[in-house]
Amino acid sequence: MDGNGRWATKRFLPRVAGHAKGVDAVRAIVEACAARGVEYLTLFAFSSENWRRPADEVSVLMRLFMTVLEREVGKMSANGIRLKIVGDMSRFDPKLQEMATKAEAQTAGNTRLTLTVCANYGGRWDVMQAVSKMARANPGVTDFSEDQLGPYLAMAYAPEPDLFIRTGGEQRISNFLLWQLAYSELYFTDTFWPDFDAKALDLAIASYQQRERRFGRTSAQVLDQKKAS
Ligand code: IPE
Ligand code: MG
Numbered sequence: 645m646d647g648n649g650r651w652a653t654k655r656f657l658p659r660v661a662g663h664a665k666g667v668d669a670v671r672a673i674v675e676a677c678a679a680r681g682v683e684y685l686t687l688f689a690f691s692s693e694n695w696r697r698p699a700d701e702v703s704v705l706m707r708l709f710m711t712v713l714e715r716e717v718g719k720m721s722a723n724g725i726r727l728k729i730v731g732d733m734s735r736f737d738p739k740l741q742e743m744a745t746k747a748e749a750q751t752a753g754n755t756r757l758t759l760t761v762c763a764n765y766g767g768r769w770d771v772m773q774a775v776s777k778m779a780r781a782n783p784g785v786t787d788f789s790e791d792q793l794g795p796y797l798a799m800a801y802a803p804e805p806d807l808f809i810r811t812g813g814e815q816r817i818s819n820f821l822l823w824q825l826a827y828s829e830l831y832f833t834d835t836f837w838p839d840f841d842a843k844a845l846d847l848a849i850a851s852y853q854q855r856e857r858r859f860g861r862t863s864a865q866v867l868d869q870k871k872a873s
Contacts, residue, residue, distance in 0.1 A: 645670070645687060647812025647836030654836075660704045665838035667712060676842040678723060678757045680849070684802045685759050688820050692732070692766035706740060709763065713743045717750055724756030730798045731765035732773075760799060767822030770798045774823075797823060804828065807852045811837045829855045 652662030729744040774796035
């Protein structure tokens, strides 16, 4: 989710107004995804590098997280949404950590849509914490396969993403789900996150639907496979 600050600056508003508007966009996109049958939605809310921002902006973002958790979890639960918060939470205010744990517990039984919010998350952090856990679980073992790492990744409960969307005009991954994006379709749009609505989501999905996912195979093989199934 990128472009909150620029959305606000363009309107001569403080950057934090863009973050507040960004929350409205989150609400709308979560609902739109659920309505379209999307089962997993993962939002990159705060990266491990975002701590480098001015202290007052970081603290506004933290307060915004708390307010959202306080106000929205009941409604999420009623809408069948399971909430997961993924990242190194140890650096957050203990109160925020507690609220996150509670929100996860409160929504754990829901099955319509799994909403993962990545907070103090980094793709490299994820791979390294998984490698460490895997090594600790297998003392003395020095050779591992790719499949062995999977269960230790922070989002082991979710399939790899089909579609990756970055708003706000930049064309980079910025340390998001590095391992899991290996075969994801990438979609970049200039639309700032606060303006990213259901219509914009449909454009992204339409672009995804035109892609041919070959996973290393040839186009002819993929077509044969489709005919056979
Ligand atoms: C994304 O918007 C929101 C967060 C990282 C929390 P930005 O704050 O990065 O907005 P721009 O890139 O400055 O416009
Ligand atoms: Mg940005």
